[in-house]
Amino acid sequence: MTETIPLSEPSLEGNELAYLDDAIGQRHLSALGEYSRKCSELLGAAHGAADVVMTTSCTDALELSALLLGIEPGDVVVVPSFTYVSTALAFARQGATIRFCDIEPVTFGMDPNHLEALLDGSVRAVVPVHYAGVGCDIEDILNATQGLPHLDVVEDNAHGLFGSYRGEPLGSFGRFSTLSFHETKNFVCGEGGALVVNRPGDVERARILNDKGTNRGAFLRGQVDRHTWVDTGSSFGLSDMLAAFLYGQLERRSEILAKRKVVFERYQVMLEGGQRDGGYSLPVVPEDRRSAYHMYYVILPDRATRDAVIDGMRVRGVASAFHYVPLHSSPYGLEVSDGDGECPVTDDVAGRLLRLPFYNNLSESQADRVVEAFLAALAAC
Ligand SMILES: Cc1ncc(COP(=O)(O)O)c(C=O)c1O
Structure with a gap:
């Protein structure tokens, strides 16, 4: 009998296994290793970003963005209803009230007209998705949010890495954007993600919150002589074994x-x-x-x-x-x-x-x- 054709299938595309072997040989298997740095640099250059923080999933990257924005009970976050749970969950678990926006019928991205009707002073974040890898009407979405200084845009770019809108990379428009390297995505490492940090002023805190609220990253870079607990955060960092596999994919x-x-x-x-x-x-x-x-x-x-x-x-x-x-x-x-x-x-x-x-x-x-x-x-x- 002929084999069933699956919906998606991850594949080896280049040096994934050689890099994995190398990462194990380097004996740095946890987060913030050499391959994590390489992935971050490659992705940062592709976005023209201030920094890219590697995480264990896109869900984690969205959670990290919610922490960085200080989302708390009383805040409203607008997300499309037509998306994966994580786009909303990351903000709901910080206590935010979720306001669901409809999609427009061409790219199935957030409808800027509906968004405009949903915005008021209580909205702290808007989280558009570039569905299926095609940019949503991001310029109209940004225009709709103009004049609301307490509001930030986080692009959930789980689908759209290396896509573009009017010549600009998807994921480069919001204050933050998030990526997924889950096995069903275009570039995979089993489970993985990244937070793209588009403003230089957010870089240091993003690194701290990604590493259990400590300044260990600054310590590893030789910028401080001890590391300690300085902020909130979690253990969002991507293992260097997974980063090694991912780098093999991103290179291709x-x-x-x-x-x-x-x-x-x-x-x-x-x-x-x-x-x-x-x-x-x-x-x-x-x-x-x-x-x-x-x-x-x-x-x-x-x-x-x-x-x-x-x-x-x-x-x-x-x-x-x-x-x-x-x-x-x-x-x-x-x-x-x-x-x-x-x-x-x-x-x-x-x-x-x-x-x-x-x-x-x-x-x-x-x-x-x-x-x-x-x-x-x-x-x-
Ligand atoms: C739009 C969107 N956002 C977020 C996610 C969550 O990604 P991850 O599995 O890396 O947490 C997905 C997963 O399919 C997705 O489709």
């Missing part, structure tokens, strides 16, 4: 992005013809944005068809999935939010979106099988 960024672009474009070409007859629509990358090619999805006419296509593809040996369960109507989302709970575009898209298998080494024949299974499952509806 051009090759990885090129492979993903080929898979994306192959799907677009193969599925284009059926758009009219099949009644589905395909992803749009606006001309002023360069995608990071994180995902491929199709929008089906209704939820019943989408769910039937998932089942139909499964029996044909191809995995596919929905995305996301809207947060504004989730049990915990209802508990921590203060909004009116109206996010109609989110409800619509979440009910009709179907993710297709998408990974670096998805071959031409596998892509053919995916499309065949998709069209056959759709025709059977």
